[in-house]
Amino acid sequence: MKICIFRIMDEKRIEEIVRKVFQKAKEEHASHSRFALSNHISGQSDLSSKTLERAYDRYIDKKEKHGPPNAESIDLLCRYLMYEDYRDYVEKNPIKGTGREWELIVIMGIAFGTILTTILTLRNQVFPSYDDSSSNIEDKDGFIKKNIDEQLIDTNCMTWSDSLYVRISCDTGPFSKYGTDVKPLNQMELKNMRKVEVDAAYPFFSEDGKPLIWYYRNKDNEHEFFTAPGLHPVNGETLRKITPYIIQTYVPVHSKKENSFIKQ
Structure with missing residues (x-):
């Protein structure tokens, strides 16, 4: 809902x-x-x-x-x-309530409650001896099935985990265990948004000249690089598309691994 x-x-x-x-x-x-x-x-x-x-x-x-x-x-x-x-x-430009938003919420709430009640009723009918304390159940042929409750978990939300988005239950709360916002699932962001380490050899542009990297300059004057446009996954600031100036000025010549090898 x-x-x-x-x-x-x-x-x-x-x-x-x-x-x-x-x-x-x-x-x-x-x-x-x-x-x-x-x-x-x-x-x-x-x-x-x-x-x-x-x-x-x-x-x-x-x-x-x-x-x-x-x-x-x-x-x-x-x-x-x-x-x-x-x-x-x-x-x-805050939304001025007309009352119809609440009508929608009430209608969807009733529908969601009806569906959930039906699912729970069917579960009790199919598995009358189901033990809530068990994480798995075994059928008559000896095959292990997943806990029915696990199948009912709502994973239509996501949260930022270090360098990418991961799917998560919407019931987790406003913040995940990573300390980041729990927000509605966006398939494009889930698939494409990554925080990456770059060096001068990284492919920053496509063959037709379109940017493949976007960046954000944090409060420590460090540049963070991402593989998709949009908002910063943690602070919500708008990411900027990469430019030759940023590459030349702020991108290291070698990767961290190469720098470590050179020092040895």
């Missing part, structure tokens, strides 16, 4: 931002066509016209053939609206 609500709220927020962006563009540009407005916004920001056209299709024309914009694009949309980033937009 919690995951569904977050997704609905995020989509509503993004749609609200996209509509405001194109409304602002209409006030600034004579032509109001999708193509002309997208090119105008692209010229005023770091967003590509293709990204803007896809956002127009999804949120204004309601053609859901494209997915939602990534975190970096959403930050850039907010900057076009004169906000620092998405977080700044949300803080300065």
Whole structure:
């Protein structure tokens, strides 16, 4: 239930931002066509016209053939609206409750409760002698089955663990055992976001010149490098795409392993 609500709220927020962006563009540009407005916004920001056209299709024309914009694009949309980033937009534009949000929560809560009750009832019918103290059960043929409760654990959340995201139960709490936020599962971040060690030989750009690494400069003036755009997994700050200047100035010539070998 919690995951569904977050997704609905995020989509509503993004749609609200996209509509405001194109409304602002209409006030600034004579032509109001999708193509002309997208090119105008692209010229005023770091967003590509293709990204803007896809956002127009999804949120204004309601053609859901494209997915939602990534975190970096959403930050850039907010900057076009004169906000620092998405977080700044949300803080300065709180959602005004209409009562319908609570209707949705109540309806989804009832549905979730009904499903959970049905599952527990069926479990008791199928395994009437099930011992809650046991972590496994054995069937009549001697095969070991996993504890039924383990199958019911909600793993639709994730948390940052040192250098990558790991799946975790949404019931773990606001913070995981790693001290990082427990947040709704995002398959793209789970698959692509990694913190990596780099040296001068690392492939920072694709063959067509697109960045493959994004960085963050922490409070100790050290640079942290990541394999996907978006927000820093721990502090939520926006990651910046790598540039030749950053590589030349802050990336070591050799990896840590090579440096250790050279010292020996």
